[in-house]
Amino acid sequence: MSHEKVRLGIVGTGNIARSHLNGYKILKDAGYDSFEICALCDNSDERRTAYAEAVKDLFGLTPPQFSSVEDLVAAGVVDAVDNCTPHAFHHATTIPCLEAGLHVMVEKPGGITLKASELIQGAQRRTGKIVAVAEQVRRGIKARTMKWALTQAKMIGELRFFIVEGFSFEDYAQPGYSEVYLWQWRLLKLMSGGGMALDAGAHMADMIRYLFGDVRDVYCRTAGFQTPTINSPELGPMPMDVEDTWFATLGFESGLVGTWSWSFSARGERQSNQVFYGSEGSARDRGGWMHPFQAGGDITRLDGSVLPYEDIEREYRASLDSVTRERLYPYGVEDDIALECWDFIDAIQKQRPPEVDIAEAMRAKAICLAMYESAASGDAIRVRDVLDGKVSRYQDGINAYWGI
Numbered sequence: 001m002s003h004e005k006v007r008l009g010i011v012g013t014g015n016i017a018r019s020h021l022n023g024y025k026i027l028k029d030a031g032y033d034s035f036e037i038c039a040l041c042d043n044s045d046e047r048r049t050a051y052a053e054a055v056k057d058l059f060g061l062t063p064p065q066f067s068s069v070e071d072l073v074a075a076g077v078v079d080a081v082d083n084c085t086p087h088a089f090h091h092a093t094t095i096p097c098l099e100a101g102l103h104v105m106v107e108k109p110g111g112i113t114l115k116a117s118e119l120i121q122g123a124q125r126r127t128g129k130i131v132a133v134a135e136q137v138r139r140g141i142k143a144r145t146m147k148w149a150l151t152q153a154k155m156i157g158e159l160r161f162f163i164v165e166g167f168s169f170e171d172y173a174q175p176g177y178s179e180v181y182l183w184q185w186r187l188l189k190l191m192s193g194g195g196m197a198l199d200a201g202a203h204m205a206d207m208i209r210y211l212f213g214d215v216r217d218v219y220c221r222t223a224g225f226q227t228p229t230i231n232s233p234e235l236g237p238m239p240m241d242v243e244d245t246w247f248a249t250l251g252f253e254s255g256l257v258g259t260w261s262w263s264f265s266a267r268g269e270r271q272s273n274q275v276f277y278g279s280e281g282s283a284r285d286r287g288g289w290m291h292p293f294q295a296g297g298d299i300t301r302l303d304g305s306v307l308p309y310e311d312i313e314r315e316y317r318a319s320l321d322s323v324t325r326e327r328l329y330p331y332g333v334e335d336d337i338a339l340e341c342w343d344f345i346d347a348i349q350k351q352r353p354p355e356v357d358i359a360e361a362m363r364a365k366a367i368c369l370a371m372y373e374s375a376a377s378g379d380a381i382r383v384r385d386v387l388d389g390k391v392s393r394y395q396d397g398i399n400a401y402w403g404i
C-alpha cells in the first residue's frame with residue numbers, strides 16, 4: 001500500500017457508526033496509530049454533519065464529506081471504507097468501493113439476503129480486496145472467556161442443549177418507531193430483510209456457531225402481531241411487515257439441540273432466560289438480547305455450587321500465553337468493537353484475512369434466513385440448502401425488488 005496509515009472513510013454515519021468511532025478512539029488512546037479517518041459519507045446531511053462534529057471533538061479532524069459512495073470513491077481520498085448503512089444498501093454501497101480498489105468492512109449481516117452477500121463475495125474475489133464483516137460480540141473478553149470455559153476448559157462437560165428466550169412487550173405504534181430512521185428501515189422487510197431474528201439474530205447466529213459449530217437444520221414459526229404504519233423515506237408509508245415473535249428449534253451438526261424464541265409482543269409477564277447445558281453443569285448468560293455472553297456468564301456445577309463469571313475470567317486470563325494475548329487483545333484493548341476495527345485495519349496492513357470475512361458471515365446469517373425460510377414453507381429447513389441457494393422462497397421478493 002502506498003500510504004503508511006490506512007486512510008479510512010466512514011459510510012453511513014448513523015447509530016452504529018458512532019460506536020465504531022468510539023472504537024477507533026479507544027485504539028488511538030491505546031497507542032494504535034495505523035489509520036486516519038479521512039472521509040465521511042452519508043446521504044443524510046443532518047446525520048453526516050452531526051457525525052462530523054463528533055469526529056472533530058474526538059480526533060480534532062475535519063475530513064471531507066460526501067453524500068454518495070460514488071462521490072467518495074471518485075475523490076480518491078481513502079484506502080478503505082467502514083460501511084454502516086442499512087441492510088438493503090450493503091451490497092450497493094460495498095461493491096463500488098471494492099471495484100475502485102478499496103477494502104471494506106461492512107456491518108452485519110453483510111447483505112440483505114444471501115444473494116446480496118454472494119454479490120459482495122463475487123466482487124471481493126474479483127478484486128482481491130479485503131471484506132470484513134463487523135461482528136463484534138465474539139471478540140470481547142467476556143465472550144472469549146466463556147468460549148474458552150465451554151469449549152477448551154470444558155467447565156460444563158460435553159455440550160448438550162440450550163434454551164434462549166426473551167419475551168416482553170414493546171409498543172411499535174409509539175412515534176419513536178415510526179419517526180426515527182433507524183427503526184423506519186428496520187421494521188420493513190424490503191429494507192432490513194427481516195426483523196430481530198436477522199438483525200440482533202446475526203450476533204446470536206455467529207456466536208452459537210463460534211461456540212458449537214454449524215447448525216444442520218432449523219424449524220421455525222414466526223408471527224407479526226403489530227403492524228403500525230412506518231414512514232419510510234425510501235419506500236413511503238407502509239405497514240410494519242417484519243416478525244415481532246418467533247419460536248425456533250435448531251439442530252447442530254454435532255447433535256446439540258437448542259431452542260431460540262423471542263417476542264416484543266408478549267403482553268403481561270416479561271422474561272429473559274439463556275442457559276446452556278452440558279453433561280457436567282450449565283452456563284447462564286448474564287446478558288440479554290441475543291448477544292450471547294457479551295456480559296459474561298455464571299456456571300452451575302453438578303453439586304449445585306455456582307462459579308461466578310469473575311472467577312472464570314481470572315482462570316481464563318491466567319491461561320493465556322503472551323502470543324495469544326497479543327493476538328486477541330492487541331495494545332491491551334478488550335473492547336469488542338475496538339477489536340473489530342483493529343482487526344480490519346491490521347488485516348489490510350498485513351494482507352491477511354479478517355477474523356470474520358464475508359464467507360463466515362454468510363454461514364451465520366444462513367441460520368437466521370433458514371428460520372424465515374422454514375416459517376415461509378412450514379417445513380424444517382437445512383441450513384446448507386439456504387447457503388446453496390436451493391431454498392429462497394422468503395428471500396425471493398426482496399431480491400426481485402432490489403434487482404439482486
Ligand SMILES: NC(=O)c1ccc[n+]([C@@H]2O[C@H](COP(=O)([O-])OP(=O)(O)OC[C@H]3O[C@@H](n4cnc5c(N)ncnc54)[C@H](O)[C@@H]3O)[C@@H](O)[C@H]2O)c1
Nearest residue numbers: 012013014015016042043044047084085086107108181182
Ligand atoms: N454490531 C452491532 O452491534 C450493530 C448495532 C446496530 C446496528 N448494526 C448494523 O449497522 C448497520 C446500520 O445500522 P444503524 O443502527 O447504525 O442504522 P442507522 O439508520 O442509525 O444508520 C444508517 C445510516 O446510513 C445512512 N445511509 C442510508 N443509505 C445510505 C447510502 N445509500 N449511502 C450512504 N449512507 C446511507 C443513513 O442516512 C444513516 O445515517 C446495519 O447493518 C445494522 O445491522 C450493528
